[in-house]
Amino acid sequence: AQSVTQLDSQVPVFEEAPVELRCNYSSSVSVYLFWYVQYPNQGLQLLLKYLSGSTLVESINGFEAEFNKSQTSFHLRKPSVHISDTAEYFCAVSDRNTGGFKTIFGAGTRLFVKA
Amino acid sequence: EAGVAQSPRYKIIEKRQSVAFWCNPISGHATLYWYQQILGQGPKLLIQFQNNGVVDDSQLPKDRFSAERLKGVDSTLKIQPAKLEDSAVYLCASSSFQGLLNEQFFGPGTRLTVL
Numbered sequence: 480a481q482s483v484t485q486l487d488s489q490v491p492v493f494e495e496a497p498v499e500l501r502c503n504y505s506s507s508v509s510v511y512l513f514w515y516v517q518y519p520n521q522g523l524q525l526l527l528k529y530l531s532g533s534t535l536v537e538s539i540n541g542f543e544a545e546f547n548k549s550q551t552s553f554h555l556r557k558p559s560v561h562i563s564d565t566a567e568y569f570c571a572v573s574d575r576n577t578g579g580f581k582t583i584f585g586a587g588t589r590l591f592v593k594a
Numbered sequence: 595e596a597g598v599a600q601s602p603r604y605k606i607i608e609k610r611q612s613v614a615f616w617c618n619p620i621s622g623h624a625t626l627y628w629y630q631q632i633l634g635q636g637p638k639l640l641i642q643f644q645n646n647g648v649v650d651d652s653q654l655p656k657d658r659f660s661a662e663r664l665k666g667v668d669s670t671l672k673i674q675p676a677k678l679e680d681s682a683v684y685l686c687a688s689s690s691f692q693g694l695l696n697e698q699f700f701g702p703g704t705r706l707t708v709l
Contacts, residue, residue: 483636515700522598522685522700523637569636581650582698584629584636 481506483572483585491591494562500555500588502544502570512553513571513582514544523569529553540564565592596620598701600686606707612674615704619667619688625649627698628661628671629685637685643669673706681708 486501504510511530515523527538534546544555553570567589573582599618607613619626624645629637640659642650645666654661658677663669673680683705687698 485636488634513697520702522702523687523698524700525697528697571636582639584638586634586636 481510481572481574481581481583483570483583485568485570485585485588487588488586489589489591491593492560493593495559497558498556498560498564498590500568500570500590502553502555502585504551504553504570504572506551506572506574508574511573511580512544512546513573514538514542514553514555515569515571515584517567517569517587519566526555526568560590560592562592562594564590566590598686598688598699600684600701600704602704603702604705604707606709607676608709609678610675612672613676613706614670614672615684615686615706617669617671617686617701619669619686620690620699623688623690623699624666625689626663626669627685627687627689628669629687631683631685631703633682640671676706676708678708681706 482505484503492498513528514526516526517523527536529536529546537543542557544553567587569587570585571582573580601616626643628640630640631637640654641661643663646663661671683703685703686701689698
């Protein structure tokens with residue numbers, strides 16, 4: 480069965496510092512991996528996704544994540560964060576089941592960027 | 595392109611009362627999802643529709659929750675009667691293809707408080 484573990488519930492970091500949000504998953508089949516971001520009082524938005532091909536994927540606002548099959552991880556990184564990156568980040572895994580694709584979300588990591 | 599619309603944004607009811615939430619997905623999106631997001635947790639899929647048919651409702655508490663998508667467009671999620679543990683944000687999402695990409699677009703959610 481699928482599961483997603485986000486190892487940190489909260490990550491405080493100073494502005495311009497690097498950050499890594501950790502995500503591990505378990506699945507018995509090929510998976511597709513996603514990071515969603517939820518800004519305060521807004522809905523979830525897709526940040527980046529891994530479907531196939533290059534294991535390193537990037538977003539338009541400087542985040543990147545690397546799919547590591549041997550470690551079943553999909554950690555999210557940014558070399559220098561901004562105050563505006565303060566949000567909750569959800570890792571999600573999707574795989575094919577009899578009804579199509581089923582997506583499971585992690586519990587989320589709250590990133591708090593301090594000035 | 596208009597996003598996923600949900601109403602109401604907030605609802606406060608007493609336990610044992612009934613409540614209904616409405617969702618209008620992005621035009622043309624065949625797949626519609628309802629998620630429950632309890633405070634401090636990631637979204638949990640309640641039900642998934644493909645057009646007006648149910649693909650997955652395995653985690654829907656069918657003794658009190660019901661959902662319909664009669665014309666394959668907008669959808670209603672109902673809780674009757676509500677319990678204290680139903681307090682959560684109810685998220686609606688839609689996607690254009692239930693296959694490979696499975697990118698979901700989320701609405702802003704309805705925050706339900708059961709007193």
